[in-house]
Amino acid sequence: MSKILFVDDEKAFLDTLIKRLEKRKINPRAVYSGEEALTFLAENTSTDVVVLDVKMPGMDGLETLSEIKKQFPLVEVIMLTGHATVESAIDGMKLGAFDYMMKPCDLDLLMEKLDKAVAKKQGHEEKIMEARLKEIAGQRV
Secondary structure (H helix, E strand, O other): OOOEEEEOOOHHHHHHHHHHHHHOOOOOEEEOOHHHHHHHHHHOOOOOEEEEEOOOOOOOHHHHHHHHHHHOOOOEEEEEEOOOOHHHHHHHHHOOOOEEEEOOOOHHHHHHHHHHHHHHHHHHHHHHHHHHHHHHHHHHO
16 A cells, blocks of 8 residues: 655645545545654655645745655655746756646546656665665675
8 A cells, every 4th residue: 555645734625635535545644744744754764655735834845845855765746736836846846846736636636646656666666676686696696
């Protein structure tokens, strides 16, 4: 089962989204700030994807994305915002976001993007595992 973290300071929006996803047999986790997201990821290292609000008080989405990519480079991040600008979308993609969506988002489209982001992360993990196995095999020859 994929491990998805949602980060948004709009509690009512996030709680509604979580309930809708749970009806689809997904068990997402939710936190309400960038700082909480980094703490959660440090304690839950098998998280696959973060869906991250861009505009939040304190550490905003772009700052949080930058820290996620530094500390947890394999975690894929989908940026989500109701205040998108071309500049923030470009900045997010430059920092390594997997994709960018507008609020309110279509749930089917979000599910599709989550599946693709999880597949990308798993592909990277498989490549790392293959490289490690080759390294170990090379050391035995």
